[in-house]
Amino acid sequence: MSEPRIVTAAVLIIGNEILSGRTRDVNLAYLAAGLTELGIRLREARVVADVEADIVRAVNECRARYDYVFTTGGIGPTHDDITAECVAKAFGLKLIRHPEAVARLERHYEPGMLNEARLRMANTPEGAILVDNPVSTAPGFQIGNVFVLAGVPSIMQAMFDGLKPRLAGGAPVLSRTVSAFVGEGTIAPGLGELQQRYPDLDIGSYPFFRGGKYGASFVLRGTETARIDGAATELRTLIVSLGADPIEGEPAGR
Amino acid sequence: MSEPRIVTAAVLIIGNEILSGRTRDVNLAYLAAGLTELGIRLREARVVADVEADIVRAVNECRARYDYVFTTGGIGPTHDDITAECVAKAFGLKLIRHPEAVARLERHYEPGMLNEARLRMANTPEGAILVDNPVSTAPGFQIGNVFVLAGVPSIMQAMFDGLKPRLAGGAPVLSRTVSAFVGEGTIAPGLGELQQRYPDLDIGSYPFFRGGKYGASFVLRGTETARIDGAATELRTLIVSLGADPIEGEPAGR
Numbered sequence A, B: 001m002s003e004p005r006i007v008t009a010a011v012l013i014i015g016n017e018i019l020s021g022r023t024r025d026v027n028l029a030y031l032a033a034g035l036t037e038l039g040i041r042l043r044e045a046r047v048v049a050d051v052e053a054d055i056v057r058a059v060n061e062c063r064a065r066y067d068y069v070f071t072t073g074g075i076g077p078t079h080d081d082i083t084a085e086c087v088a089k090a091f092g093l094k095l096i097r098h099p100e101a102v103a104r105l106e107r108h109y110e111p112g113m114l115n116e117a118r119l120r121m122a123n124t125p126e127g128a129i130l131v132d133n134p135v136s137t138a139p140g141f142q143i144g145n146v147f148v149l150a151g152v153p154s155i156m157q158a159m160f161d162g163l164k165p166r167l168a169g170g171a172p173v174l175s176r177t178v179s180a181f182v183g184e185g186t187i188a189p190g191l192g193e194l195q196q197r198y199p200d201l202d203i204g205s206y207p208f209f210r211g212g213k214y215g216a217s218f219v220l221r222g223t224e225t226a227r228i229d230g231a232a233t234e235l236r237t238l239i240v241s242l243g244a245d246p247i248e249g250e251p252a253g254r
Helices: A027-037 A052-065 A083-091 A099-108 A116-122 A153-166 A184-197 A225-241 B027-037 B052-065 B083-091 B099-108 B116-122 B153-166 B184-197 B225-241
Strands: A007-014 A040-048 A068-072 A095-097 A123-125 A129-131 A140-143 A146-149 A174-180 A202-210 A213-222 B007-014 B040-048 B068-072 B095-097 B123-125 B129-131 B140-143 B146-149 B174-180 B202-210 B213-222
Touching (some): A007 A027, A007 A052, A027 A068, A027 A153, A040 A052, A052 A068, A052 A083, A083 A095, A083 A123, A083 A140, A095 A099, A099 A129, A129 A146, A129 A153, A146 A153, A174 A225, A184 A202, A184 A213, A184 A225, A184 B116, B007 B027, B007 B052, B027 B040, B027 B068, B027 B153, B040 B052, B052 B083, B083 B140, B099 B116, B116 B123, B123 B140, B129 B146, B129 B153, B140 B153, B174 B225, B184 B202, B184 B213, B184 B225, B213 B225
Parallel strands (some): A007 A040, A007 A068, B007 B068, B068 B146
Antiparallel strands (some): A040 B040, A129 A140, B129 B140, B140 B146
């Protein structure tokens, strides 16, 4: 049996407002969940400032390391929107005014409203493929393995949902959660041994404090249902041996 | 007058759970706001998986580029907690069992509860200085310019608040926000010219949609009050010239 290919991705969040604490990013969680569903492993995310050298370096480091790179932010009409220029520079490509993007903006804006600032939103590296924006028209684009998306969450989500058919995923990642009111340090030895017996799974331990009691959720992730089921059975036995009750999924309440 | 020194930082969020979409990170926003208050510019944030090579590389890239690095996550007692080992490896230092950390754990746990897994939480690179954990005892640590903090938000926040006196900030970053119901593309030309006249300020434009109308918030950031005031006055004039009303701060409602 051949191993299913592992497909990896990075997300690059571009914008001073995230780094200053003004804006709380919500795009990462959406992309993380969406990529997981497609069988694409999100291996890294970065938040970088609206600084050309920083963006160019991050794009080049990430596109070399991962199968896909998704950027969010910096594609509006104002002077601090520099993502398209930076991606062109990272690829060593000319920045052009994409004719189809211009046509879309011309259909969208009323006469006299499509000024030079708004036309900048039609700039892409030469050879880019547009990414549709069903919310506010101005498109994102794909160049090589890099997908340039908007930063406004509703637009970013619509762009990402629309381009899913272009993305080739690997084996879907399946996940199962078992929780228990047991200290992480108490279960750690047995849990570590379980991880060693299931090296093909990724077993995570996430502590919580609910109703005045400490506990932890254990997440089993992998590509084969039978292996996850086997590990979950052993995990439940381990929890019982420590005098606690296994809870399927996350515990209720907070 | 000598230029105030610019002090920079990066945040490294360690954990598969953020990248899989299971957990939504809240630590970045807290650190971003706290660093800004201290006059430290957060220039980059990264989320990396619980994978040794990834963590070592990210630590080394960030500690070379920025004055401070703050890591969150991966310092618990389970097998997936590998931050201390990785940071030691990144610095080329031996991983030791820190005597003061052991003493704190011994005082915290009831007899018989301090097993080998929990003792792992006392491991640090040789020469590390402890970071207090007033919530659950197991400390973080500082080695060189890298601060290793917990991932659980309440613990991370207490650790960060406690180590603030160790951090030398630069000139505090002051910020002022003016908003208006005006299209970003409409104000973009004038806003770009304003940025050129105030190269010492960082002027950001953040669109919003409130009560059925489009608008944007313009954030002026810099170190000199007089410059920010001057730019804000010009910005209000610009907004009025476009037929809109300047709003101090963010607009009410959603």
